[in-house]
Amino acid sequence: MNPMPIVIDGATVVTLDRTRREFTGHVVAEGNRIVAVDAGPAPAYDGARVIDGRGCLLTPGFVNTHEHLYQWVTRGLAADAALFEWLTTLYPVWAGIDGESVHVAAQAALARLARTGCTTVADHHYVFPRGGKDLLEAEIRAASQVGLRFHPARGSMDLGQKDGGLPPDSVVEDRDEILAATEAAINRWHDPSPDSMLQLVVAPCSPFSVTGELMRDAAELARRTGVRMHTHLAETTDETDYCRDHFGCTPLEYAAQLGWTGSDVWFAHGIHFNDAEIARLGASGTGVAHCPSSNARLGAGIARVADLRAAGSPVGLGVDGAASNEAGSLIEEVRHALLFARARGGPDALGVRTALEMAxxxxxRILGRESDIGSLEVGKLADLALWRLDTLAHAGIPDPVAALVLSTPPPLELLLVNGQPVVEHDRVVTIDESALAAQVAQVQNHLLTKAG
Structure with missing residues (x-):
């Protein structure tokens, strides 16, 4: 931990604190915590590193609530396919992943997320081919190397094609094996402390790749061990048809029967909920990870973000897997969330500050970390993003939040995670991006050759 205070002075500061203060001023981090947030010039700090924030906007670091890091090495495939066709095309390629390929993919996806303002990532990893070694450990190691706060969700699939599921049997696991591996990962890795850089999540994949028995047992495991719960739900109309055909109900009704609602649960996508279901989600505090770019890429639809938020459901943002969102950019999700909400619900559906709040x-709140991250306040963790807005693309826009959200993604002057620089002058400083890009290309070629 670097003991030198870091002073960011002269920036426009959007705190997102309880009173939503915005001002030109300073923020100071000492160790991994914020120690000062105020208007006006910063006082002198002995031995401090002072960063000139003039022309910049300072925000809390972004939180990515849904990702599949391993998919970074399978981008660009099935480019014109809907979800089920896309999955059946990619499952044979994913069946070849191993510790090395997952580590390279995770490093690349995390580095890209860092460049787009992301400081905390919830990753949903659910493909564990036989002989693939410890893929969760490969991702955790990558997150530590890049320097991002990490919430890996130990995913799983136990419903293969021979039993009526969508995934090939080569990538599904036995239910008892899944539960034992998940609990072992929690015992080994989960850190519940306020300063935590690593917290585990229990995350069966989806209603069409997981048995009801596993869903029910996974919920019991999560609540017994005190970790949160995550799964895909209501992403496509095909999924709704599948649930009606197999279970006689909607995806949410099915999930609720198995114990999958509550403030410790969040669903990825959540596009196809009706009015009563949205009210139910809000009343229970169940969250949704909105993934607008991926949903558009796969033609799945547009989530009812304004309605979900109005009902009381926390709605965060996710880039989803890089194989269905090749950009992998969280700042783009902020803009797309706003544009798609307005395309669906009119100009008042979502404001620029609400979009920033979602990120x-x-x-x-979805990750249970609202006491530690998500706003710039004294005592919170020093996770923050300094955006340069004096560029040609942004200068002259009087509202800096509108400039950030509505214009092209601005250069990232600085990204601090836990008080440590991860990005400086729009460059990741913790890994070699050029060398990593070459590794990504090699790994994808290997996987495609392996899949035939």
């Missing part, structure tokens, strides 16, 4: 405070 920060709402994401923190």
């Amino acid at each position: 920060t405070l709402d994401g923190a």
Whole structure:
């Protein structure tokens, strides 16, 4: 831990604190915590590193509530396919992943997320081919190397094609094996402390790749060990048809029967909920990870974000897997969330500050970290993003939040995670991006050759 205080002075500061203060001023981090947030010039700090924030906007770091890091090495495939066709095309390729390929993919996806303002990532990893070694450990190691706060969700699939599921049998696991591996991962890795850089999540994949028995047992495991719960739900109309055909109910009704609602649960996508279901989600505090770019890429639809938020459901943002969102950019999700909400619900459906809140405070709430991250306040963890807005693309826009959300993604002057620089002058400083890009290309070629 670097003991030198870091002073960011002269920036426009959007705190997202309880009173939503915004001002030109300073923020100071000492160790991994914020020690000062105020208007006006910063006082002198002995031995401090002072960063000139003039021309910049300072925000809390972004929280990515849904990702599949391993998919970074399978981008660009099935480019014109809907979800089920896309999955059946990619499952044979994913069946070849191993510790090395997952580590390379995770490093690359995390580095890209860092460049787009992300400081905390919830990753949903659910493909564990036989002989693939410890893929969760490969991702955890990558997150530590890049320097991001990490919430890996130990995913699983136990419903293969021979039993009526979508995934090939080569990538599904036995239910008892899944539960034992998940609990072992929690015992080994989960850190519940306020300063935590690593917290585990229990995350069966989806209703069409997981048995009801596993869903029910996974919920019991999560609540017994005190970790949160995550799964895909209501992403496509095909999924709704599948649930009606197999279970005689909607995806949410099915999930609720198995114990999958509550403030410790969040669903990825959540596009196809009706009015009564949205009210139910809000009343129970169940969260949703909104993934607008991936949903558009796969033609799945547009989530009812404004309705979900109005009902009381926390809605965060996710980039989803890089194989269905090749950009992998969290700042783009902020803009797309706003544009798609307005395309669906009119100009008042979502404001620029609400979109920014979804990327920060709402994401923190979904992960149970709102006391530690999501706003710039004294005592919170020093996870923050300094955006340069004096560029040609942004200069002259009087509202800096509108400039951030509505214009092209601005250069990232600085990204601090836990008080440590991860990005400086729009460059990741913790890994070699050029060398990593070459590794990504090699790994994808290997996987495609392996899949035939």
